[in-house]
Amino acid sequence: MKLKLENLSCSFGGSLILEDINLSVKEQEFISILGPSGCGKSTLLNILSGVLKADSGRVLVEGEEVKGISGRFAYMPQQDLLMPWKTILDNVTLYGAIHHDKKRAKIEALKNFEKFGLEGYENRYPRELSGGMRQRAAFLRTALCGADIMLLDEPFGALDVINKGKMQDWLKGLRKELNRTTILVSHDINEAIYLSDRILILTGSPANFKKEFIISDKERNRKWLTEQGKLYNEIYHYLEEDELIN
Ligand SMILES: Nc1ncnc2c1ncn2[C@@H]1O[C@H](COP(=O)(O)OP(=O)(O)OP(=O)(O)O)[C@@H](O)[C@H]1O
Ligand SMILES: [Mg+2]
Numbered sequence: 001m002k003l004k005l006e007n008l009s010c011s012f013g014g015s016l017i018l019e020d021i022n023l024s025v026k027e028q029e030f031i032s033i034l035g036p037s038g039c040g041k042s043t044l045l046n047i048l049s050g051v052l053k054a055d056s057g058r059v060l061v062e063g064e065e066v067k068g069i070s071g072r073f074a075y076m077p078q079q080d081l082l083m084p085w086k087t088i089l090d091n092v093t094l095y096g097a098i099h100h101d102k103k104r105a106k107i108e109a110l111k112n113f114e115k116f117g118l119e120g121y122e123n124r125y126p127r128e129l130s131g132g133m134r135q136r137a138a139f140l141r142t143a144l145c146g147a148d149i150m151l152l153d154e155p156f157g158a159l160d161v162i163n164k165g166k167m168q169d170w171l172k173g174l175r176k177e178l179n180r181t182t183i184l185v186s187h188d189i190n191e192a193i194y195l196s197d198r199i200l201i202l203t204g205s206p207a208n209f210k211k212e213f214i215i216s217d218k219e220r221n222r223k224w225l226t227e228q229g230k231l232y233n234e235i236y237h238y239l240e241e242d243e244l245i246n
Contacts, residue, residue: 001063002027002181003048003149008057009206010043017043019206021057025181032184032192034239035202041185042078044202045151048183049075061149074145078153078185080138082126088137089122095145109144115170116140117163131158139167143174150182156191165222168194172220189235194225199235203242211238 001024008021017040025031033041046052048059050069058065061072074095082091093105113119116136126134135158142150155171156164172195174180186192192199193215201211213235217224 004060006058008047008054010047010054016206019208021208028181030175030182030195030197032186032196032199033202034186034192034199039202039207041202042153045153045185048151049073072147073149073151074142074147075151076138076142076153076155080134082134082138084126087123087125088118092137092141094141112140132163135159148179148181150180152184154185189232190225193228193231194220201238
């Protein structure tokens with residue numbers, strides 16, 4: 001198993017947010033987590049990335065327990081976190097810089113600026129970009145980071161529908177090219193259906209995984225997505241019911 005979470009629990013100021021989270025993710029599997037606002041999705045990714053410490057439980061990567069910031073995860077947090085004093089190119093290659101291979105990181109990054117709609121902005125600063133452009137830069141930075149488990153927290157939330165579609169297609173293509181295992185947090189049911197092998201519903205207070213949807217179709221395109229109405233409704237009603245209960 002690529003990644004295993006065992007009995008993870010987390011609380012803030014005495015109130016329990018996540019309780020007894022268990023999850024196994026296979027090599028190259030793409031998982032999406034859907035759940036109501038405030039249920040603990042970002043908290044879970046923060047624990048995995050090592051930014052936050054769980055009260056109890058374990059995180060295992062390839063059978064080995066990881067603690068703190070391990071370098072095993074490429075994390076795109078919910079806020080873009082670009083460094084305002086660095087250019088877009090320097091921001092995007094930040095991990096390359098950390099890993100002392102800035103030159104190669106820059107060559108690799110520059111290949112992608114056009115695809116990401118960032119061409120011409122290589123030497124600009126984050127404040128000169130729109131919110132959507134900053135989000136694409138943060139996504140590019142995460143995708144370029146060498147770690148083989150990607151944690152993406154609503155990576156396309158600030159994008160218009162066309163750019164969102166482009167980034168989703170790029171992410172879908174990335175799976176074939178690179179040996180990546182991905183956990184995506186999203187509020188977009190269609191996005192989750194389009195990209196995932198498995199969709200997990202995180203609900204309840206304290207939250208844990210209450211339901212799982214497996215999507216086994218390998219060949220997917222936008223037309224395929226329009227045909228998934230039944231699954232969409234099933235997921236929608238599941239989330240809606242939870243909202244009513246809580
Ligand atoms: N550092 C913190 N200190 C105290 N409480 C926190 C902290 N981080 C998160 N919380 C609380 O934990 C709960 C879960 O927050 P979290 O950000 O994980 O939710 P989420 O599922 O990602 O929501 P959204 O979909 O809105 O992003 C919320 O009630 C939030 O107020
Ligand atoms: Mg969140």
